[in-house]
Amino acid sequence: MNVDTIPDFLSEQRDEAPADLQHLFITFEDLWERKLWHQLTDTLIEFFHHKESAHQRLPFYKTFILTFADKINQLKLVTLALSAATQCRDSQERLSFLESLAKKVDNPNSQDAHVYAIVAVATVKLEMKELEGARKDLDKSEKILDSFDSVETIVHAAFYRVNAEYYQAIAKLEFASYYRNALLYLACIDLNELTPTERRKRAYDLSIAALVSDTIYNFGELLLHPILDTLVKEDAWLRDLLFAFNRGDLAAYDVLAGHISSNPLLEEHKASLRQKIYLAALTETVFRRPPHDRAMSFKTIAEETKVRPDEIEHLIMKALSLGLLRGSIDQVDEIARINWVQPKVLDMGQIDNMRLRLKEWDSSVNQLGNWIETKGQDVWAA
Numbered sequence: 001m002n003v004d005t006i007p008d009f010l011s012e013q014r015d016e017a018p019a020d021l022q023h024l025f026i027t028f029e030d031l032w033e034r035k036l037w038h039q040l041t042d043t044l045i046e047f048f049h050h051k052e053s054a055h056q057r058l059p060f061y062k063t064f065i066l067t068f069a070d071k072i073n074q075l076k077l078v079t080l081a082l083s084a085a086t087q088c089r090d091s092q093e094r095l096s097f098l099e100s101l102a103k104k105v106d107n108p109n110s111q112d113a114h115v116y117a118i119v120a121v122a123t124v125k126l127e128m129k130e131l132e133g134a135r136k137d138l139d140k141s142e143k144i145l146d147s148f149d150s151v152e153t154i155v156h157a158a159f160y161r162v163n164a165e166y167y168q169a170i171a172k173l174e175f176a177s178y179y180r181n182a183l184l185y186l187a188c189i190d191l192n193e194l195t196p197t198e199r200r201k202r203a204y205d206l207s208i209a210a211l212v213s214d215t216i217y218n219f220g221e222l223l224l225h226p227i228l229d230t231l232v233k234e235d236a237w238l239r240d241l242l243f244a245f246n247r248g249d250l251a252a253y254d255v256l257a258g259h260i261s262s263n264p265l266l267e268e269h270k271a272s273l274r275q276k277i278y279l280a281a282l283t284e285t286v287f288r289r290p291p292h293d294r295a296m297s298f299k300t301i302a303e304e305t306k307v308r309p310d311e312i313e314h315l316i317m318k319a320l321s322l323g324l325l326r327g328s329i330d331q332v333d334e335i336a337r338i339n340w341v342q343p344k345v346l347d348m349g350q351i352d353n354m355r356l357r358l359k360e361w362d363s364s365v366n367q368l369g370n371w372i373e374t375k376g377q378d379v380w381a382a
Contacts, residue, residue: 006032009063018052032068041072041080048083057084074110075152078117085120095124112151115141119158126162126169138163157188168205173265175213182206183221191227199230207231207238211245212269217279217324219246220345245277246345248284250306253277278315281305283324286338290357294327298334 007029014025024047031040044065047053053060061084069077081101088094102117122137141159145151160181167178182202191199206227210219219242222228231239237259244252260266266273285304286294298312307315316336319325327338 006064006067013056013060016056021047021050021052028064032064035071037068037071038073040068041076044080045076048080054087058087060084069104074105074107074113075116075155078105078113078120079154081117082120091124091128095121095128098124111144112148112155115144115151116155116158119155119162122166123162126165129169131166131170134162134166138166153188157185160185160188175209176215179206179209179213179216179222182209183225186225186227196230199227200235203227203230204235204238207242208263208265210242211273211276212265214272217276217322218342218344223345245280248277248280248282250277250281275315275318278305278307279319279322279324282315282319283341283344286325287341288353290360291339294338296336296338298336301336 010025010029014022017025024043027043028040028047031037031043044060048057057080061081065077065080078101081098085094085097085101088097098117098121102114102121105113105117107114118137118141122134122141125131125134125137138159142163145156145159164178164181164185167174167181183206186202194202206222210216210222223242223246228239228242237256240252241256241259243249244256260270260273282301282305285301286296289296298309301307301312301316302309305312305315313329313331313334316325316329320327320329324342325338326340327336329336
């Protein structure tokens with residue numbers, strides 16, 4: 001558009017805007033004439049944040065913003081363009097718009113903006129079920145991100161969000177990859193940016209992924225995350241189930257198992273969930289014992305984990321292969337000697353158990369000191 005017609009365009013747009021936003025148009029023209037690009041960009045972002053500006057964003061971007069697009073922060077340019085893209089008629093138009101944007105910001109000095117735009121393209125491809133294309137865009141974005149020393153959190157947040165959505169969308173669900181990317185996304189944002197419904201959905205999906213994944217046995221990061229507090233009322237059982245797994249509580253699991261049928265994924269993985277709680281019970285049994293008393297008979301383990309005696313050896317071997325425990329098995333005497341347990345987040349009951357063990361250790365140290373002093377007699381100096 002000819003720069004001479006910009007004032008007329010702004011005047012027309014001002015007349016279409018709500019009364020409480022019209023003052024911004026005078027600011028737009030003033031900053032544009034004075035070439036104060038930074039201030040103009042921030043004012044435009046403020047304008048685009050208003051819901052009432054929705055119908056004006058696309059013409060604003062195409063007619064006004066593109067006339068000085070090369071002069072402003074490219075990451076903010078992409079931010080403005082993403083707001084404008086929401087007003088495209090359909091996914092195909094939005095895809096073309098965003099692909100053009102990604103090419104525009106593909107410069108050596110604006111690779112962060114380029115990644116931000118590519119991730120937006122991947123989002124639209126996911127909506128259109130073009131999973132292969134979305135994966136290629138995400139892989140390209142990841143390669144560029146890995147080359148950065150630092151990058152704005154909004155770029156990382158966008159990448160992790162869309163990556164998590166991809167792992168949810170593919171036919172063979174990759175629960176561990178979804179779990180990792182979804183948690184990284186939450187680490188990059190303020191939870192208040194999400195609506196209560198979005199927070200609840202993310203907490204629910206993360207919990208399901210943690211439970212059904214065959215590689216996640218430690219839920220520490222999720223258990224400590226405030227997003228779990230959104231699982232209340234009808235979803236409270238899911239939060240309780242996570243904590244039951246964390247402490248290897250078979251009794252609590254049996255009480256909550258009735259809810260498993262309410263979720264198709266949990267129902268489908270019912271057998272593996274049972275094995276997972278057995279493994280959790282085993283690691284908790286070992287953890288509760290002091291380090292010098294971790295040679296356990298198969299019979300003891302069977303009593304505490306409620307696993308059939310003929311399956312105990314397989315259970316221990318599974319725990320050893322997964323890295324949950326370290327030690328050895330005496331198959332002849334049916335004894336497991338454990339010398340290490342994978343660290344995990346502790347609840348108050350487990351912390352109290354550790355406190356009691358520390359008191360026992362302190363008492364045994366005092367007894368040893370008294371014995372040495374008694375036996376040493378005059379050898380030891382006061």
